[in-house]
Amino acid sequence: MNAQSAEFSSEDRIGAMLRTERMPHIWCPGCGIGSVVTCFVDAVLRSGIDQDKLVVVSGIGCSGRVAGYVNFDSIHATHGRAIPVATGLKLANPELTVVVISGDGDLMSIGGNHFVHAARRNMDLVVICINNFTYGMTGGQVTPTTPGSATASTTPYGNYEYPLTLPFLADACGASYIARWTSLHARNITQSVEEALTRRGFSFIEVITPCTTLYLRRNRLGDGVDALQYYQSNSEILHGIDTRETAIELQGKIAVGKFVDRPKPTYLDAVTRCNAKLIGDDYQLYGKTEPEKKAEEAKKAEHPVTSGHP
Amino acid sequence: MNIVHADPRGVDSGAHFMDGDHAIAEGALAAGCRFFAGYPITPSTETAERFAERAPEVGAMFIQMEDEIASIAALIGAAWGGQKAMTVTSGPGFSLMMENIGLAAMTETPIVLANVQRGGPSTGLPTLTAQQDMFQARFGSHGDYNIIALCPDSPQECFDLTVEAFNLAEAYRTPVFIMTDETVGHMHEKVVIPPADQIKVVERNLFTGPKEDFRPYRFDCQGGHPMTRAGDGYRFHVTGLTHDERGYPLMTPAQNQVVVTHLIEKINGNAEHIIRLEEDQVEGAEVVVISYGITSRIAVRAVAEARKKEIKVGSLRLITVWPFCEQRIRELAGQVRAIVVAEINYGQMVREVERCAAGRCQVVSVNHCGGAVHDPEVITKAIEEACR
Numbered sequence: 001m002n003a004q005s006a007e008f009s010s011e012d013r014i015g016a017m018l019r020t021e022r023m024p025h026i027w028c029p030g031c032g033i034g035s036v037v038t039c040f041v042d043a044v045l046r047s048g049i050d051q052d053k054l055v056v057v058s059g060i061g062c063s064g065r066v067a068g069y070v071n072f073d074s075i076h077a078t079h080g081r082a083i084p085v086a087t088g089l090k091l092a093n094p095e096l097t098v099v100v101i102s103g104d105g106d107l108m109s110i111g112g113n114h115f116v117h118a119a120r121r122n123m124d125l126v127v128i129c130i131n132n133f134t135y136g137m138t139g140g141q142v143t144p145t146t147p148g149s150a151t152a153s154t155t156p157y158g159n160y161e162y163p164l165t166l167p168f169l170a171d172a173c174g175a176s177y178i179a180r181w182t183s184l185h186a187r188n189i190t191q192s193v194e195e196a197l198t199r200r201g202f203s204f205i206e207v208i209t210p211c212t213t214l215y216l217r218r219n220r221l222g223d224g225v226d227a228l229q230y231y232q233s234n235s236e237i238l239h240g241i242d243t244r245e246t247a248i249e250l251q252g253k254i255a256v257g258k259f260v261d262r263p264k265p266t267y268l269d270a271v272t273r274c275n276a277k278l279i280g281d282d283y284q285l286y287g288k289t290e291p292e293k294k295a296e297e298a299k300k301a302e303h304p305v306t307s308g309h310p
Numbered sequence: 311m312n313i314v315h316a317d318p319r320g321v322d323s324g325a326h327f328m329d330g331d332h333a334i335a336e337g338a339l340a341a342g343c344r345f346f347a348g349y350p351i352t353p354s355t356e357t358a359e360r361f362a363e364r365a366p367e368v369g370a371m372f373i374q375m376e377d378e379i380a381s382i383a384a385l386i387g388a389a390w391g392g393q394k395a396m397t398v399t400s401g402p403g404f405s406l407m408m409e410n411i412g413l414a415a416m417t418e419t420p421i422v423l424a425n426v427q428r429g430g431p432s433t434g435l436p437t438l439t440a441q442q443d444m445f446q447a448r449f450g451s452h453g454d455y456n457i458i459a460l461c462p463d464s465p466q467e468c469f470d471l472t473v474e475a476f477n478l479a480e481a482y483r484t485p486v487f488i489m490t491d492e493t494v495g496h497m498h499e500k501v502v503i504p505p506a507d508q509i510k511v512v513e514r515n516l517f518t519g520p521k522e523d524f525r526p527y528r529f530d531c532q533g534g535h536p537m538t539r540a541g542d543g544y545r546f547h548v549t550g551l552t553h554d555e556r557g558y559p560l561m562t563p564a565q566n567q568v569v570v571t572h573l574i575e576k577i578n579g580n581a582e583h584i585i586r587l588e589e590d591q592v593e594g595a596e597v598v599v600i601s602y603g604i605t606s607r608i609a610v611r612a613v614a615e616a617r618k619k620e621i622k623v624g625s626l627r628l629i630t631v632w633p634f635c636e637q638r639i640r641e642l643a644g645q646v647r648a649i650v651v652a653e654i655n656y657g658q659m660v661r662e663v664e665r666c667a668a669g670r671c672q673v674v675s676v677n678h679c680g681g682a683v684h685d686p687e688v689i690t691k692a693i694e695e696a697c698r
């Protein structure tokens with residue numbers, strides 16, 4: 001090995017985490033989704049998690065396309081169903097690290113019920129919500145996170161619904177880790193994702209992200225740079241703040257930071273504990289099959305383990 | 311195809327007295343299913359309850375999801391995580407599952423789903439029998455695709471066909487449905503579960519070659535292309551979008567033609583290997599009664615009565631309902647005077663029979679909507695009238 005090949009630049013290593021053969025991607029110039037992807041793969045690199053043991057699941061939407069561009073096992077599920085698909089994956093093979101990356105409409109509107117229950121169960125998943133306050137893929141309709149009075153193609157005269165405050169929702173449902181950043185906070189996103197990847201339980205990270213083509217343009221909020229400027233001057237790092245204080249108003253203050261970090265037994269911990277009580281301490285989910293056990297015994301008989309000296 | 315003996319841990323060998331719903335859970339465990347996700351609904355819940363009870367001792371995972379959409383989505387995740395997975399439901403839950411049945415078909419994900427049919431539409435007759443979802447099973451999700459559906463007529467067959475459903479799901483990488491009904495589901499009968507070494511189980515065909523050769527799909531109109539599971543290092547991508555053999559989106563009309571043709575023909579083209587029928591005195595018959603599921607049990611009586619009256623009547627039981635036995639119906643239509651189709655719905659499978667008979671024999675529908683099995687006399691009368 002020469003010095004050069006030993007020293008991959010961080011960009012090459014990030015490149016290895018992307019399906020470069022699928023580039024160029026579909027996202028618009030100035031769209032924030034790509035930045036979140038970069039932070040995510042950077043975090044995976046830093047976490048030291050085996051690239052082969054991490055799975056990404058997305059739903060449908062511009063954000064839902066993330067699964068198709070990252071070089072991991074990946075499933076692009078149906079609209080809203082990334083979390084239950086991820087639940088199936090995690091429970092089928094608890095060794096996997098399972099990450100859901102999807103949009104605000106996908107995870108919080110059509111998929112809201114699954115979000116609630118995965119958090120309630122403390123399912124061992126990392127859920128990253130790319131919140132651009134809109135249905136990007138379908139042309140900029142209102143979502144459950146669109147701030148009051150913002151316009152959308154289906155609220156042309158202004159939004160009159162109450163928006164969801166996602167960290168508060170996740171908190172109420174029992175998520176064990178909750179953070180929020182804007183796409184401007186690259187280093188913090190990376191750090192939070194890395195933390196979430198190494199935590200057990202339901203981790204939720206919301207990333208406020210610009211949809212330049214639809215949300216910003218329709219609300220006359222400028223371009224991607226203006227969005228980053230808005231994030232810069234209006235975000236306030238408030239670690240540990242009460243999640244009830246994290247609502248976002250149109251162009252208002254954005255509370256960012258790590259709000260919740262409370263380790264507790266995961267769904268799989270609970271299953272194992274319950275079944276071990278019932279079956280005994282050698283209980284093992286998907287433990288060895290009888291044929292596997294027999295084959296092992298046969299092997300042992302062939303090569304008996306002898307102790308002591310001949 | 312890798313066929314092995316069942317893992318004895320999942321096989322509760324011996325003679326049992328159990329209902330069809332429980333037998334489905336036992337069949338699943340015998341077939342190597344170690345993942346069950348479901349949501350309670352009458353008259354299917356007993357399957358979930360049995361699986362939940364047995365899961366710890368077998369080392370299987372049972373999870374009650376928040377709804378049926380989540381249940382079937384979890385199955386797709388579990389299958390790509392390497393497990394054989396199943397769910398069970400009935401009418402309203404079956405409707406909720408439709409979108410992700412399409413995802414499973416499109417991504418060629420082997421899963422098994424039992425629909426213990428009850429009367430519909432909507433909440434319908436929650437506790438009473440029906441066979442009203444036969445077309446929904448085949449065509450319920452949007453777009454063109456294909457599936458396999460089996461119809462047990464006894465608790466014993468609930469066990470046997472559940473094992474077969476898993477084997478077919480693996481062999482053709484497709485969703486397979488067990489289209490049973492409330493009556494069979496709740497009927498208690500003797501169920502003999504054979505010793506594990508007498509149960510054949512098709513193992514998942516996992517790709518083991520070099521990474522650069524891995525393709526999750528091959529659109530060759532055959533089933534059984536090897537798949538993989540998360541964590542094995544092949545870095546698969548699966549999507550419900552029209553895709554190429556790497557699984558990457560390729561959204562052109564030409565590719566949709568390729569993918570859809572493959573999805574449909576991998577099953578239709580193998581129909582002769584898949585379809586199982588039970589025939590009785592069909593040769594030389596003037597009339598043949600076609601039935602499936604619980605209705606077959608009634609038809610037996612009706613046919614026996616008709617034979618007492620010297621009518622040459624045969625019977626054909628559809629064990630496999632989808633793919634439909636087109637070839638056999640075409641042959642029969644040229645040989646018999648009439649085909650009588652008995653089913654508990656407004657007339658569903660009879661449409662398939664009519665299509666295949668294509669006017670070459672009379673086709674008589676003996677149907678009524680959900681809630682009760684036939685009075686055998688009604689079928690006997692239809693047989694008599696058909697050969698008059």
Ligand SMILES: Cc1ncc(C[n+]2csc(CCOP(=O)(O)OP(=O)(O)O)c2C)c(N)n1
Pocket residue numbers: 060061062063064079102103104105106107130132134135136137138143
């Ligand atoms: C069942 C279903 N309903 C509706 C749609 C149409 N649809 C596709 S993407 C989308 C919204 C996605 O919004 P979001 O999750 O916020 O993602 P974004 O595009 O903003 O990143 C909708 C409604 C669909 N694909 N499936």
Ligand code: SF4
Pocket residue numbers: 026027028030031032033062063132136137210211212213214215
């Ligand atoms: S429409 Fe909006 S969310 Fe979608 S890619 Fe363009 S900028 Fe991004």
Ligand SMILES: [Mg+2]
Pocket residue numbers: 061103104105130131132133134135136143
């Ligand atoms: Mg969005």
